[in-house]
Amino acid sequence: MTTTIAAPRPGSWFAHPAVILTGMDEHGVHVDLGGDVDGDGRSDVLLSDYWNDVAWLVSSADLVQLAGSEVDISDVADVTFADPDRNFGGGVALGDVDGDGRADALLKTGTDPMPLDEPTAALYLATTLDVLDDALVADATTLVHAEVARTPMHAQVGLPDVDGDGRGDLLIRSEDLEVSPSRHLLAAVVPGGPWPATLDLGQQVLLTGLRASLGELSEVGDLDGDGRDEVAYTTYSTDDSAVYVFRGSALTSDRDLENADWTLFSPHPSTAVAVTAAGDVDGDGLGDLLIGAPQQDDQRGLVYLLMGADLPDGGTGEVPDLAYAWFDQPDHNQCGRTVASAGDLDGDGLDDILYAAGQGHVWIAYGADVTPGANTVGLSIVGERWTDSMAGGGDIDGDGIPDLVIGGFGKQSSYIYLSGS
Numbered sequence: 001m002t003t004t005i006a007a008p009r010p011g012s013w014f015a016h017p018a019v020i021l022t023g024m025d026e027h028g029v030h031v032d033l034g035g036d037v038d039g040d041g042r043s044d045v046l047l048s049d050y051w052n053d054v055a056w057l058v059s060s061a062d063l064v065q066l067a068g069s070e071v072d073i074s075d076v077a078d079v080t081f082a083d084p085d086r087n088f089g090g091g092v093a094l095g096d097v098d099g100d101g102r103a104d105a106l107l108k109t110g111t112d113p114m115p116l117d118e119p120t121a122a123l124y125l126a127t128t129l130d131v132l133d134d135a136l137v138a139d140a141t142t143l144v145h146a147e148v149a150r151t152p153m154h155a156q157v158g159l160p161d162v163d164g165d166g167r168g169d170l171l172i173r174s175e176d177l178e179v180s181p182s183r184h185l186l187a188a189v190v191p192g193g194p195w196p197a198t199l200d201l202g203q204q205v206l207l208t209g210l211r212a213s214l215g216e217l218s219e220v221g222d223l224d225g226d227g228r229d230e231v232a233y234t235t236y237s238t239d240d241s242a243v244y245v246f247r248g249s250a251l252t253s254d255r256d257l258e259n260a261d262w263t264l265f266s267p268h269p270s271t272a273v274a275v276t277a278a279g280d281v282d283g284d285g286l287g288d289l290l291i292g293a294p295q296q297d298d299q300r301g302l303v304y305l306l307m308g309a310d311l312p313d314g315g316t317g318e319v320p321d322l323a324y325a326w327f328d329q330p331d332h333n334q335c336g337r338t339v340a341s342a343g344d345l346d347g348d349g350l351d352d353i354l355y356a357a358g359q360g361h362v363w364i365a366y367g368a369d370v371t372p373g374a375n376t377v378g379l380s381i382v383g384e385r386w387t388d389s390m391a392g393g394g395d396i397d398g399d400g401i402p403d404l405v406i407g408g409f410g411k412q413s414s415y416i417y418l419s420g421s
Contacts, residue, residue: 017406017415019063023072025051029407029414033394034094034159035103036060037126038078043394045405046092046105047073047414053087055107056080057129060396063416067397073414081135086110086118088137095159095168097193102126106157106170109137119143120201121157121172146174146188146201160219160229162248163191171231172201173217187217189231189251206254207233207246220245221277221287221341223308230287232275233257236295241266243275243291243319245311263316264306268296279341279351279393281367282307282324290353291319292336301335303327303355305370325370327355327363334358343393343402345419354404356387362406381406381417395419 030048037044038059045063048055056077066076074080081088090108097104105124122140124132132139159168170190187207190199207217220232228248235242235257244260257263274292281288286308294301304323312322320326329335338356342364345352350367362381370376388408396403401419408414 018067018418019416020070021047021058021073021076021414021416022070022412023074024049024412024414029388030090030092031389031391031405031407031414032092032094033391033396033403033405035096035394036101037094037103037105037129039102039126042398043396043403044078044094044103045391045394045396045416046094046107047405047407048081048089048092048107050087050089053089054080054082055088055092057105060398064397064418067418070413079129079132079135081107083109083136086137088122091157093157093159093168093171095161097123097159097168097170098125099165099167100126104141104159104168105129106159106172108157108172118145120146120174121170123170123195142195142197142199144170144172144190144199144201146172156217158217158219158231160189160231160248162189162229162231162251164227164248165192167193169193170195170199170204171217171219174201187233191251205251207231208254208256216273216275218275219277220275220289221279222248223287223289223311225286225308230261232289234273234275234291236266236273241268243289245289261315262311264291264319264322265316266293266296266319268293274336274339276339277341278305278353279343281305281351281353281370283350283367284309288324288351290339290341290355292339292355293319294334294337294358296336297328299333299358300330301328301333301337301357303336303339305353324372326375327353327365328375329357329361329363332357332361338387338390340390340392342404345392345402347401352392354390354392356390362387362390 032046042060045058057079093106094103109122121144123142125141158171173187188201188204190204216234232245243264245262247261278288278290289306291304296302305325307324335357340354342352342354352366356362364379391405397418404417406415
């Protein structure tokens with residue numbers, strides 16, 4: 001097997017975090033760095049903590065001022081999302097849904113288990129967030145309901161642009177606890193806001209047949225170059241490990257896993273766990289795909305990089321056969337537990353990627369170092385314990401270079417890496 005060693009890059013800003021945000025649980029932290037909420041031209045950060053049922057919005061201006069500090073997140077959050085009757089500890093997403101140039105916030109909400117009349121997600125426009133310090137579920141601009149009983153743990157949200165209008169669309173997954181033991185999963189895509197104060201998820205474009213109780217719903221970028229984002233769902237049960245990808249252009253009516261546009265099978269059960277957009281790693285103008293398989297090879301784990309141009313014309317294929325390159329770390333377990341696009345960290349026009357292992361180690365793999373048919377060893381950021389969520393691509397400090405947020409790193413903290421520090 002050919003191995004490519006990552007070339008060193010100038011600067012060492014990623015050697016130490018610029019800001020350490022404390023005061024959250026060790027596990028269950030979700031993060032997003034997907035947009036500018038306050039309109040200052042820099043990316044803000046949205047984080048949630050499942051075990052403490054709370055989320056926070058922290059402005060880029062505050063994070064830049066805090067460079068070199070360790071601080072309790074409750075002391076610096078611009079908005080704290082906490083509700084005595086419901087929780088905010090699930091998935092979070094930032095994106096501009098109304099086309100005003102400012103990012104809006106979508107948060108998973110609920111109780112565990114949830115009655116049928118509870119909202120499953122809450123959307124807050126940036127103009128709503130302007131006047132909030134402490135946000136309740138009832139303060140949301142739009143509350144999204146689903147006619148199933150569901151838990152927030154197995155629910156993701158996202159804001160892909162599936163219809164190509166330049167605005168984020170709602171992507172929400174819920175879970176039905178009443179169909180046991182397999183559990184019925186429901187996902188919906190809701191394009192074309194503005195939306196009313198209350199939105200019925202069941203009346204939107206549904207993704208059905210989500211058979212496995214374990215799986216992930218993700219926005220994966222524009223893989224086919226038509227200006228619309230694709231959506232993927234992974235299954236990783238003992239019987240079925242695959243990635244199902246739906247073209248954004250086809251999400252105009254209900255879709256089922258059996259008629260996904262691309263079905264990418266894993267030859268190893270319980271391995272295809274994490275899937276996300278890789279950005280454009282090879283510079284061909286098409287989005288690429290990252291698939292993490294942390295259970296593969298006796299839980300040593302592996303990360304696959306698939307190029308958008310290589311997705312099969314026939315719609316089906318095996319992940320290892322389609323992989324352009326792969327990444328592993330033989331000295332660490334569960335490599336690929338979390339994967340993310342880092343954006344273009346070194347300014348060469350190629351997007352770079354992040355991948356993590358179970359012990360809390362995170363690696364950066366630069367696009368220019370990725371070699372076809374080879375294992376690329378990335379540059380290491382050493383952390384502690386589990387890494388549950390990572391985000392890159394947003395520019396917090398305004399220097400034109402993407403910054404990074406690593407959540408659930410251990411020590412009840414999340415880590416902010418500023419490229420200009």
